[in-house]
Amino acid sequence: MTSVQQQAIPSILGGKDTLVKSQTGSGKTLTYALPILHSLMMQVPRVQRSDGVLALVVVPTRELALQSYQWFEKLHKSCVWVVPGYLIGGEKKKAEKARLRRGINILVGTPGRLIDHLHSTRSLSLASVRFLVIDEADRLLDMGYERSITSIIETLHEQQPGAISSRQTIMLSATLSAGVEKLAGMSLVEPKVVDVSCEDSTESQLTSEALATPANLSHHYLLVPAKLRLVTLAAFILSKCKCGDERKMIIFFATQDMVDYHTALFSKVLSRYGQEVKSKTSLLRRAEKVLAGEEDDGEGSHDEEDVEEEEEEEEELEQGKSRERPDVILFQKLHGSMTQQDRSAVFKSFKDAAAGVLMCTDVASRGLDMPKVRWIVQFSAACTAADYVHRVGRTARVNALGSALVFLAPAEAPYIQMLESHKITLKEINMQGVLRNLMLPLDPNSRKPVANTMEEAATKLQLQIEKLLLSDSGFRDLARKAYVSFVRSYASYPKEVREMFNFKALHLGHYAKSMGLRDSPAALGAGAAFRAKKEMKERREKKEKKRKIQVMNQRCGNLPKTASMSEFDSGLDSMPKNKTKTKTKKKIK
Known part of the structure; x- marks a missing residue:
């Protein structure tokens, strides 16, 4: 068992409310799944479907809900009479209602879907709930689910009057922010706090939050000029998936359009590199x-x-x-705009695969357990140190080895110092050492290298991508969307890191080149997003200034005519009144 399991499971089995703080990949899911199943399995009389929901598990994302449900599916084989189930967005509500009517004992769900069924499904009752689990509590709050979690807890109180002491609540989080502590105060009663984030880990501090990464996770950075970003990423993928044994990686991008484009592009281009290559x-x-x-x-x-x-x-x-190496590197994508069916299929496929590359947004940054992932690559840097830690937590899970790499432009180097100030030590990877992998044979049946020098190989790959975009309108449209979305995301970095990621210092033409585009930034509409944002800000400031002037006039009594005019007024200026002399009547004596 892992450290968190050794410390938390006895507390949960003892019936105490438990607050668990531990780094990602430490086995938190089994920490609550095993005690819950043990308690339900030992219950006399035996648990039946008709008993309804006895354990409620709330998680932030659909993928994490499916993953938690699959763990219960594996574990409940020794007690098949305990029925697990899940409720997530994207599934057919009619089918979910049917499953609820048949009976579910352990229910895993996302907050939005649970609230929806609590309001619309009569067969869903929380009156019998004995265990409430709030997993990834910090992520739930980050995603804006505080009101939904509060509503679920209030529903439990309403349907279980006076049963707070008999219901056991377990909360798990990678960080203990003020919001998490507030949520714990609302749902936990005299909890046992299990904090193993400092054991066998590298701890960092971000304001009031304590972050931790596993000790067996190594951190790296790569300083790359904008023009070479695309070919350097391609070379790094080749170095791990073709020439090395670390053949499974996850790459994070800032936007969904970037994920779509790079997945399609590399599936087309990199599949031509090397068929049988020695290490x-x-x-x-x-x-x-x-x-x-x-x-x-x-x-x-x-x-x-x-x-x-x-x-x-x-x-x-x-x-x-x-x-032998695989003929084609398997590239898959995962982001929030995909249908639930596609997301589930990709999640299962990549999880079971021995090798491959998953390109994704932050939808995959929390809670997901992907076995044998050796590298986490952040092609778009995370906004905060906390987000960085959650991304890299997809590797080095349960004492396995793992590595993380963040791509940065030379002007973004202060980002390294920001991470190091939180005690996250990064080592530099030499760009030239990565680019040499582009010298692998381009034709699988050829023994000849692509080029004699790395510069020539990088240029050939860049030209190959540019020619592909010129000849294929579909790829060109994907590249344009990816470029515009990248510019918008770069302009939206929070204030805390805006000096490191300065939009005004961004060379838009070089970043267009990094997408394989030959068009000018103006032709691509790159500055339109920033200009629109600036214009909106100016309009807002102008409107606010006008409002302040009106308030001052009202206070001084200098109201404009329209503000003081009656609805019955004709709108014409009033005529001056004539002064009439009043004749005084003489009194008759």
């Missing part, structure tokens, strides 16, 4: 020598050792002894 070929050795200056520019100079190595490798290829 350390003479080609890569030669590239290392070029880097070290031991060879010239590479126009055909081979020493006898290289020739012998190539002859040996050719013999191995003929005899089928070479190390």
